Amino acid sequence: MTEPKAPSDRSRARRMHEKAAYDRATIDAILEAMPVAHVGYVKDGAPIVIPTLQWRIGDHIYWHGSSASRTQRTAKDAQVCVTVTLTDAMVLARSGLEHSVNFRSVMVFGEARAVTNSAEKAEALRGMMEQMFPGRWDQLRPMTTQELKATAILSLPLSEASAKIGTGMPTDPPEDMNTPVWAGLLPIDFSMGTPIPDPNLSPDLALPAHAANYRFGKVSPR
Template sequence: MSQSEPENALKSERSRLRRAHERGLYDRGAVYQVLDALPLAHIGYQLDGATSVLPTLQWREGDHVYWHGSAASRAIRAMEGAEVCLTVTCMDGYVLARSAFHHSVNFRSVMLFGTAEKVTDEDAKAASLKTMVDHIFPGRWDALRPMTRQELKATALLRMPIEEGAAKIRSGPPKDDEEDYALPIWAGVVPMAMELKPPQSDPANLEGVAMPDHLSRIRIG
């Protein structure tokens, strides 16, 4: 967040939290941290008048969020130039309270609203796809066979300016009713985290092809 930008820069009537409003954050710093933490997003859109949701990978470049798909995809075609809602959620733990009512989860989430724009410039598209690959797999793009013109043509790239939305975050122990703290019931948090397992080589690898050093730099987010 720049010094001149207000804390509520992304706040709007539809992004404003009505319940648990104390968990809401509307500054770019909070939103960007969640977007950068997990590449998996879900995008809500309209397809032939029906509400649909597409799970896909997202990545951020500056003040825009990007995603890609097949140029022949009905979902991608329906999103182009249309209003969409993009969400990213990281679950950090189960929260066990002294009553069922106050059980919860610790999480970090983002919801963004905006119009999906198609990136049509071929050079800009190729540069963004490189950014995606190197964001998830640092250093891998330069080790790959170059993308062909036909592959680039078959790939559609959409982006959305980050102008309206909110981050919602819950952390810490359970919040019970005051009288329930005297009950002899265990309460607390069961932390959770996604992790990467050791790489498994493709059986079709050529003999003698070594695992690349850049695999050691892969992280989630």
């Protein structure tokens, strides 16, 4: 089988390359299934990794924070690595070192760009809301100029991205197959609880469909 080609040397999977995928369909599906991301960069010679929410618009991913944030200021125009991971199952094997996890992950490398144009910022924020809660943006109070000014948005192209996917049962060696130890998968399912309304809501306000139907982690990797 021909090994898929990575877009760059640093995005190429070094180990277990059979789990790697570089096509946009796989990468986009994982990004859209899990909004939580971790952004890594170096400041003053030391690594920093922060959790945030990411969303994709076209060929870029975006994340936002306060304009006063040290993280947003430092990551701007810097080399960053953004990672997104879903855990699908714990894999229990017949020996300790064969235990594993079924997962879907994406790593994106590149130079973060600050979105500074007000119209572009507003459109990026609209894209975030509509991706997560379709139809909600038009129901919200419009943003104020000050709110938009206080929000920093960074963007990263998906030109240097890779996915890695682990699936299947434990890969015990043949000599361990008769060991009397339970082996298999413990599936991990992301489930949503019952929506809890703000006590200050008017009692005649119905739960919108985008809140009642919200799900994440459900997009199939292939």
